[in-house]
Amino acid sequence: MYNYLNSTGGIYFTYEAAVSLTVKGTEYEVTNNLHIYTAIDLSCNKFQGEIPKIIGELRWLALLNLSHNSLTGHIPSFLRNMKELQSLDLSSNQLTGAIPPQLTALTFLEVLNLSGNHLSGGIPQKGQFSTFNNDSYIGNSALCGSPLTKRCANTASPPQQVGNGDEDDAGDELRWEAIVMGYGCGLICGLSSAYIVLKLGRPWWFVRYVEVLQLKLMKRYA
Template identity: 90%
Template sequence: MKSTDNLYRYQNDTGDISFHYEASVSLTVKGTEYEVKNILHIYTAIDLSCNKFQGEIPDVIGELRWLALLNLSHNSLTGPIPSLLRNMKGLQSLDLSSNQLTGAIPPQLTALTFLEVLNLSGNHLSGEIPQKGQFSTFTNDSYLGNSALCGLPLTKKCANTASPPQEVGNGDEDDACDELTWEAIVMGYGCGLICGLSSAYIVLKLGKPWWFVRYIEVLQLKLMKRCLKNGTGRSRRT
């Protein structure tokens, strides 16, 4: 291997193909440390685990669009997971475990179609776990230690949206309504009976003047309506 412009040139046995490589690095993924050698310059990774970083994860990290691995585990990072991480289209491994992150897992992260490894354990995250995209492939280990998280793949189910309380009828109110209905019917029936008998007497007495009969029918209808209205008003006041 030869150094060329701060890079290493690797040439295979046949001598006809060469690639540029960075120096080898030591990576920690899901608690396992290993050394990666002969890394292509197009493969990029950031491992800042096991430090004493504090504060929130800056949104600007989402500008590292083709970063393949990001490890910020075992620090003291706080605040929410930036939704702008969705811009890291080439991200394959994301480890934010063992911090003090809060809030919900941004559903925008389901846009990371190349994400194969996710570790958010040991934080204070809450809410429902996204189910779309690569998130449907992760296991419980990705979310352990976040007691307020719910939904698959965890066994803790999310509380259903509270349905509006159903109105339960009061027995006293139902009885009052029944009493009011029957009282109005009886009063209307009484008014109608009086008007009917009166009109029948007049018809028999005067020899069926049909114009008068029609007049009595209209008057009877008005009286019945008035009786019903008055009866309803008195019942409500009582």
């Protein structure tokens, strides 16, 4: 209930501000203090087209409900800018494409409803997305990944190679031997180059050190 008195004191009137909101799946009637309640419920309005970019600028919004419209296009990644968002309902639209992984940045998101669209691809697994159940995605037959039972094709584990353990150990030993030999040869070539440069301009003590080290390496890998 709001009370107003004009400057002359001659007019006095009252009114009550109230609005019905669907918050996290439950309908509430909110009265008073509407100026600090950061929620937008635009469900069931027959809106068409893509989600406008200006929505992403509502950085202090806690609840966004755009369900039961005719929205098309992809879920925009700019929704990640709404850092305070706790409830996002985009259900029963005609949205397509993948769920943008950028939405995992919404660390306060407690409720997500993307059901009844035409989304596809893998469901993000990080952040709050690891807490949502099947109900958040029902009706999107092309989605895959946890918590759905449908696995994504690219997440299948590669077949395990079966072989003799001794042969594998021998192969590893040969590979390491080749690496060490290559390192030694490369070191010899590198020291030879350094030797030539330093021989022309000294210092003699370092040249002598290179000569001794080069001789040892040549004997080892001869």
